Amino acid sequence: MAPNPAHTALWPAPHASEAVDATVHVPGSKSVTNRALVLAALASEPGWLRRPLRSRDTLLMAEALRAMGVEIEETVSSSSTGGAGNPERAGEAWRVLPDGLRGPATVDVGNAGTVMRFLPPLAALADGPVRFDGDPRSYERPLNGVIDALRVLGARIDDDGRGSLPMTVHGGGALDGGPVEIDASSSSQFVSALLLSGPRFNQGVEVRHIGSSLPSLPHIRMTVDMLRAVGAQVDTPESGGEPNVWRVTPGALLGRDLTIEPDLSNAQPFLAAALVTGGRVLIPDWPARTTQPGDRLREIFTEMGGCCELADYGLVLTGSGSIHGIDVDLGDVGELTPGIAAVAALADSPSTLRGVSHLRLHETDRLAALTKEINELGGDVTETADGLHIRPRRLHGGIFHTYDDHRMATAGAIIGLAVEGVQIENVATTAKTMPDFPELWTGMLGA
The missing domain is CATH 3.65.10.10 (Enolpyruvate transferase domain)
Structure with missing residues (x-):
């Protein structure tokens, strides 16, 4: 049987030539x-x-x-x-x-x-x-x-x-x-x-x-x-x-x-775009109270250099132009790990992501996949017993494989904002939780 073309096609991850300034309506959780x-x-x-x-x-x-x-x-x-x-x-x-x-x-x-x-x-x-x-x-x-x-x-x-x-x-x-x-x-x-x-x-x-x-x-x-x-x-x-x-x-x-509330974990790549480009992204209808793990992005991305403002109309994240490394236990919010690893690979200091050994049993072995894909773009990521250690390096373009994992695809897109020539294999896998991701992503960039 011939492979599904959607699984083999390469999607050129858009490179941001300027700071992002966008409002992104994130689909439901x-x-x-x-x-x-x-x-x-x-x-x-x-x-x-x-x-x-x-x-x-x-x-x-x-x-x-x-x-x-x-x-x-x-x-x-x-x-x-x-x-x-x-x-x-x-x-x-x-x-x-x-x-x-x-x-x-x-x-x-x-x-x-x-x-x-x-x-x-x-x-x-x-x-x-x-x-x-x-x-x-x-x-x-x-x-x-x-x-x-x-x-x-x-x-x-x-x-x-x-x-x-x-x-x-x-x-x-x-x-x-x-x-x-x-x-x-x-x-x-x-x-x-x-x-x-x-x-x-x-x-x-x-x-x-x-x-x-x-x-x-x-x-x-x-x-x-x-x-x-x-x-x-x-x-x-x-x-x-x-x-x-x-x-x-x-x-x-x-x-x-x-x-249904907006999916706060799916808001991650868009908020990361503000951090990576030193821009501004508004996510409308961000709830003031929620049990969604993605709400912790406000704390994590602030520590990594962003500024978050939660108002009645939603959450605004503004990037400072600098990304700082982080030492963080993600045991309660493991689904955020791929996106945080992508941002950490672009930071100005090392990061340690802990408490996520269970990610080896997710859609793919996310720790092994992140290590391999970031390193093949020139990064320096090592697996630990319960997470990742990431030393930022100058990255280059290349193919970023997704392993049929939606969060791997969005992690690659985040890196592509700062690194020219990144191509995402099977971006269609984002349909697992966000069917319109490519359109939302290019729309955020004004394309």
Whole structure:
């Protein structure tokens, strides 16, 4: 079979000849959209998602839920205003009509961690078997935390002992639930997956993390906040519970009318552009309060030389013309690592990025990929046990490979702003979370 041309084409990363001055409307959050879809599918009444992200990962989630018997109607209203996402789609809304979860069904997870981990607990509640399959890389991503936990809670799963895809969940229409111990040190999504469906388990669920440090805690806080917003009772370590223990009480979930926040992690390359070019970028509708990990960009990019101003209309980042190295623990915000590494490669002093050993299990081994690609442009990056050490060097043009990883593609684009001749292999992979990235990027530069 011939390779997909989109996967082999080289995209010349635009080089910035002057400081950027732009307003960029960032599409909705993937993390919020996919959690909202799951909760709406489990609700006892219809719900609305407004300004949802339309990307490969969210469309995979929607199609998977449809396959399991959930009706999702898509509408676009020309009268709606606002700009959290693409202005042309600002009035888009999805109406979710839960009508029981059914099998037999087949779910394509692509390479979406939220789909492959959040939906097996729903499948255990379905009336019939649900088969899960996906991209070749999805077979390599850990799923044992969810599989083993569901078996303890009463589910029957055929995975041929792999602890990974492909697999079949034999839904029995209900699940006992109760207490379960898991090691979620490779992905906080193992915890979120069980919490999201926990209200529908007969006994609810008590999830106890027994492994080493837990990555991406803000994503678990996002899950808890969204559960509480639809009426679930959740006890957490932060609310006075035991450390590393989350409890969800069984009960009905409410249908809500939810407007999806802009994806703050996807705002990263645009904010980085202001830092790299000494320019100014406004991201409209940046929330004053959020559980999204991307909100930490305000702190990190300020330390690296930028100036952030959060106002009612959004976030403005202004670059100073200088980029400083940083020593930072990114354990809670690992998804920001590729973009921060790209900026650090252009800094005036070394950087150490720590706490992100779990990135070796993401869409690709992000630590190895960043090291290889930046070094092949003349950089000096070394892997550590739990991260990267980056010594800035004068970089040159070349091909920046993405490994079908959207955040690798945007990292290469950031470097391309300052380094002429950078070509991104398979920029189309950004469609995983940001389908219009090339157009947004060139539009930011005034092209």
